[in-house]
Amino acid sequence: MEFVQAPLPYSYNALEPHVDAQTMEIHYTKHHAAYLTNLKAALEKYPDWAARPFAEILGNISRLPEDIRTAVRNNGGGHWNHQFFWPLMTPESTQQPVGELAKAIDQTFGGFASFQEKFTQAAMGRFGSGWAWLIWKNGQLLITSTPNQDNPLMDVVEEAARGIPILGLDVWEHAYYLKYQNRRADYIKAWWNVVNWEEAEKNFRAARS
Ligand code: MN3
Numbered sequence: 079m080e081f082v083q084a085p086l087p088y089s090y091n092a093l094e095p096h097v098d099a100q101t102m103e104i105h106y107t108k109h110h111a112a113y114l115t116n117l118k119a120a121l122e123k124y125p126d127w128a129a130r131p132f133a134e135i136l137g138n139i140s141r142l143p144e145d146i147r148t149a150v151r152n153n154g155g156g157h158w159n160h161q162f163f164w165p166l167m168t169p170e171s172t173q174q175p176v177g178e179l180a181k182a183i184d185q186t187f188g189g190f191a192s193f194q195e196k197f198t199q200a201a202m203g204r205f206g207s208g209w210a211w212l213i214w215k216n217g218q219l220l221i222t223s224t225p226n227q228d229n230p231l232m233d234v235v236e237e238a239a240r241g242i243p244i245l246g247l248d249v250w251e252h253a254y255y256l257k258y259q260n261r262r263a264d265y266i267k268a269w270w271n272v273v274n275w276e277e278a279e280k281n282f283r284a285a286r287s
Contacts, residue, residue, distance in 0.1 A: 080132040092169040096268040098257040113156025120149035136231040155227030168274035176275045179282040186219045201266050207250040214285040215241030242285040245278045
């Protein structure tokens with residue numbers, strides 16, 4: 079089931095006006111679908127690798143056969159990241175973190191506003207395509223970012239960006255260009271309105287257990 083595209087947990091237009099329906103549809107049916115197709119094509123040649131848990135494959139990118147290493151890094155990252163990203167948005171956002179994560183964000187960043195500012199900086203500061211992350215690392219929350227479709231589970235990303243993802247934001251232009259063109263800041267500002275904090279809390283509890 080790990081190499082299957084999970085159904086989108088809402089309709090394409092559900093996140094309007096913050097994320098537009100056309101972007102959602104193309105992002106899910108074209109971009110995400112293509113990452114999965116390409117990942118499966120790469121792993122087909124190595125059934126022993128394909129049989130391993132997905133997180134384990136991503137944690138061993140450097141040990142993959144060289145002829146599929148880049149394909150799995152890019153497309154495996156692309157599939158995992160989007161599978162993680164879709165449920166982190168909802169039309170019924172609480173607008174604020176909830177539960178244990180809310181407390182941890184307050185303690186670590188000195189409040190939600192300060193966290194939002196730092197996370198936004200990480201997302202804005204990622205040159206070109208990539209992701210901003212909130213991760214759990216050595217018993218601490220950290221804000222990081224990765225280029226391309228790299229993610230914090232991969233052994234090939236810099237040590238400082240490695241950890242268990244709690245929240246992720248896609249800042250590839252394909253995630254916002256149709257509605258926001260070059261205005262990444264406007265997209266990020268709008269995205270805060272649709273963050274699924276219940277899902278982030280679920281990720282946080284899983285990371286800590
Ligand atoms: Mn994307």
